[in-house]
Amino acid sequence: MKDLSMHIMDIVQNSTRANATLIKIIVNENPGLNMLQIKIIDNGDGMDPEITKQVSNPFFTSRTTRKVGLGIPLLIQNAEQTGGNVSIESDKGKGTIITASFQHRHIDRVPWGDIPGTITLLFSGNPSIDFVYSHHFNNEVFEIDSRIIKKELDGIPINQPAIIKFIKEMIDENLKNIGVDINN
């Protein structure tokens, strides 16, 4: 994967397939401490310990449409090449937490990519699932919660084009405002 936002899109897809209704994406970024961490928490089906062990194997997948599952192995590769790692905690019936840690300033750390566009597509492309996106940058934080957005929208579908555009700009401006450089 070329950038971190693609990984987020990809890992979240696992959560949606596991019937999650609430998916939290929590980013902790601290260039000074050379730290970048992405945590994805869902309330989906979860996995038993046997399966959890297997998901880092590229030749494991739960789907029947194809025989390989590269989402998590690719994330592990990108994390490990910066000296970081990926941990997976899962509880059958409760949900799954995936934590990917990177060295922020490592030369092999892939850039953010289009975070505002990605988060917005998750909101609009999965209107029946709720998302919390929380981006911590040094001591500042920006958080957007689709439940709050939907409440404010008062019945207007979240995937109306004007709303999609608004959410994208809102994320973009707020991330810039707290100092996030999405080109890095």
Added chain:
Amino acid sequence: MTKVKSLDDLRKMRDAVKSKLDLREKGDKAEKVVQIKVSMATCGIASGAKEIMTYFIEELEHRSIEGVVTQTGCMGYCYAEPTIEVTLPGEDPVVFGFVDTKKASEIIEKYIKKGELVDGIIPASYETIDKEKTK
């Protein structure tokens, strides 16, 4: 500090969107609009499905077509990503493969607007995947 968009701004624009929507809904019902599903698993994302999804959202709006664009998982056509499934009202879903923005534009102009089939359709076994799911 520059002003950034907040929930207050969302509240302000909500009513404008709502009145526009009310006007439209008198004519159309939700199930009467075109539905596009973009396949977005690892294979699709790596092949640029995100750009295609964004393109459809923007172009449907530009070309004044009412539609819903959502995400779906891998449809099993990883070799042909990005793939999309288009469902015209009252029709069976049609899956298109190797969709770039040029192909997407053609799909909108010919298939969505006029119902003409265009190259790039992945025929066949789509139904069997659904059957497998329900097993």
